Amino acid sequence: MATQRQSSVISLIFIYCAISSTSSSQQCSDKIDQNIVPAISSLLQHRRNITGEGSHRNLITSIKLLLQSESQFNELVIVERLPLGVFADPFELQSLQQRKVFSDVSVFGDTNLELPSFRSNRSVVEIHVDMSSRDYEHGEISLKLPLHARYQPLHDSGYSRVEFGEPDLFLCSSHLPNQGREQRRCLVLSIGGLKTEAISVFWDIPAGIRDHTEYVSAFTFAAAVLSAFSILVVSVLSSKVESCKNSKQS
């Protein structure tokens, strides 16, 4: 497992080189930047978990990563491609950013919070985390992304399973005020779509049961009609009683 991880990191470094060569005319194979390779001195591992109960939970991503002290790469970027069925509230994430939980955060894609999953599209959350000592202890950084469940498609079992893939992880250099975007360097740590291991993080969300449809509709309308009829009868009777009283008094 460790050997597989190490080889995957080195291969990913080459992937980085391929990406950065779009802005450079130099051949990547004989120009591996010595400032980049030593950036990581420990194997990359990460764990995922869904915590909490109910419709509002947290997606926990723990990343174990050791950086060289002189490394210019001190910002971790996580790109979370959320499955259909859950969403992240952009305003809640903004509030977390204001409280310095994240250094930056953005939500792309479907940000309509009210639509059920079968009427919505997927969304992507990009989180930037400053690898300061406050967040980064013993080489492990833990991120908590608050998520909310959408209403699920109907399911016979009464629950719909939402499965989470792996995030894309990048290690980037600090963004300096006078620095253009193309001058920032990023190291690709992990591409979620390339992973072929079985998905282990899932969330079972309550869903309506199709078998309920007929009698729920029938009883709903019956209740509405019965209530309306009761109010109608009492209103007419009360107004007639008042009318009789007034007739007697006059």
Place this chain on the structure above:
Amino acid sequence: MSRGSEKTDESPKWMNFRSLLVFSMFLRVFLIIYGEWQDAHMEVRYTDVDYMVFSDAASLMASGESPYKRTTYRYSPLLAFILIPNSIIHRSWGKFLFSASDLLVGWFIHKILKQRNVPEKICTYSVMVWLFNPFTFTIGTRGNCEPLVCAMVLWIIISLMKGNLSQAAFWYGLVVHFRVYPIIYALPIILVLDSQIFRSGQKPPLEDWNTGKAKTTTSNTEKKPLHFNLLTALKSLFSRERIMFALISGGVFLACNAISFYFYGHEFLHEALLYHLTRTDPRHNFSIYFYHIYLHYERQFSAVEKLISFLPQFTVQFALVFCFYQDLVFCIFLQTVAFVAFNKVITAQYFVWFYCLLPLILPWSRMKLKWEGLLCIIIWIGAQTHWLLWGYMLEFKGVNVFLKLWMASLLFLAANTFVLVKIIQRHQFSPLFRRFRSLSPKM
């Protein structure tokens, strides 16, 4: 509030209306300040999520952008406009504005009851039902705009009582633009604008509390059946007062919409108007329809199905109007309760719509607090609490309790119906206006 209690009008000095208003004011100021502290120091915020939506929309408007760029902002641009000081002065400006409206509602309740010669003690108790209702004093301080709407509705009643039809019509057009639901009051208001009651330049005679029974011989209910006379209505339908009210209120409504459309286009039409008219929410709420809508959400409802689902609401509204329109305040109270109960979506903030009208009908109710009144309160709150327990299981524990939650909604509708029936049965019918003596034709 039984008329038997009017014998003594002695109440402690601290309980006079002015003291209550001042105390209520300080309570609301304290809650606003506390709310700011809680928002800053606790994970669970005191401020309503909607207030953040209003504030963001106001901020966008202040920067020259459309308030509808803020997702879930579904109100008139007027609301964002009056909250612009949130971005300029302080973010709590809106809360102070809504709480001031809340106090204004209390003042209007007192004013309306005094105009009908309700004894001071009963007035005070009625006002307390609004000012000290925990739901109402938290709703404004949390940043919900409903007290503003309530204040406008009560001002419309006051304007009608003063005979100021133009003013009533103006505010009516504005409040319907602001919050669509008061459109249900159009029919009873139009019906009560009888030429035998409203004459230009004259304040319409009010049926007051003291003489409600004794003077029925001179009241407009004297020889007229209280149920609606179709033939008479058709004859007097197009009176000057009715046409004037319709034209002014309709004109104000259209003008507000036209200005909003000019600035914000189809976004305004869709978010502020059409959304409310066509809203069906599959997410759980107090309405009996939520699960039915969720189970059918993957396919669209047909026009026939939509019409059928609207029939109970339609029937109840018409029945209440034609039976009780003369007792205008009672009529619009019943209409509001029924409208909320039969609506496709029910959220707790809708309850404020009839909370502000409840104090206005209490002096005419034969229902005593012990024990009939308490029974109604317990049944209504109990049904809500029952629903909330299942809602908690679904939303915060993730247990599939859709069926039980839906049954709790049915129970809540039953509770609403029970309370409505009891209120109707115990109400001492009293028309708001009396007809002028000189002209009292047989109807």
